[in-house]
Amino acid sequence: MTTAPINLRYEGEGNFRVMSNYWAARADKDFVIGEVYKMVEHHDRSQISHNHYFAALGNAWSNLPDRLFEEFPTAEVLRKKLLIRAGYADERSIVCASKAEAQRVAAFIKPMDDYAVVTVREAVVRVYTAQSQSVKAMGAKPFQASKQAVLDALDDLLGVERGVTERSEAA
Incomplete structure (x- = not known):
């Protein structure tokens, strides 16, 4: 499981995309293709x-x-x-x-x-x-x-x- 949130951008029609190659590499490292993950919104502290x-x-x-x-x-x-x-x-x-x-x-x-x-x-x-x-x-x-x-x-x-x-x- 990831230790920090991965930045995603919502592109409409239910599609999310990682923000950069760095985040794509992190997602590949932390997640398994075909697995289902629950996403929750993360708010940075002010x-x-x-x-x-x-x-x-x-x-x-x-x-x-x-x-x-x-x-x-x-x-x-x-x-x-x-x-x-x-x-x-x-x-x-x-x-x-x-x-x-x-x-x-x-x-x-x-x-x-x-x-x-x-x-x-x-x-x-x-x-x-x-x-x-x-x-x-x-x-x-x-x-x-x-x-x-x-x-x-x-x-x-x-x-x-x-x-x-x-x-x-x-x-």
């Missing part, structure tokens, strides 16, 4: 949207109330923890033999990832890590949805009307 997101996060972090700096010592910690709160997280659970063992396991795991959220409930340790927002990991639509969810969570955290962080001066 660099403007990406830059806006990180500028808004940086601006909001630099204006956090003092009481929040211990929980969010950097803009990156803020972004990743808000991704987790917004549901853009991978969860791993470890079932331990006792509550005491769960506490020990959580204490052991916590320093391994500064960005992870580690919780203990009864004898179960749950580790939440933020999903990657890299271009490779997240296409345009999922990125936009996660961006909006984080900015909304940030507005909620700051106790301001939704959309305020998004419209900030630095953004």
Whole structure:
């Protein structure tokens, strides 16, 4: 299977054509003649949207109330923890033999990832890590949805009307 989209041009009447000899060679390498493939439209992520997101996060972090700096010592910690709160997280659970063992396991795991959220409930340790927002990991639509969810969570955290962080001066 191909690791990157192959550029095609729609020529009408149900016909698509590769854009150049390079893409034709890639198609020959990645696909098998006679096989049926499902095509989906791919939207490149906007660099403007990406830059806006990180500028808004940086601006909001630099204006956090003092009481929040211990929980969010950097803009990156803020972004990743808000991704987790917004549901853009991978969860791993470890079932331990006792509550005491769960506490020990959580204490052991916590320093391994500064960005992870580690919780203990009864004898179960749950580790939440933020999903990657890299271009490779997240296409345009999922990125936009996660961006909006984080900015909304940030507005909620700051106790301001939704959309305020998004419209900030630095953004």
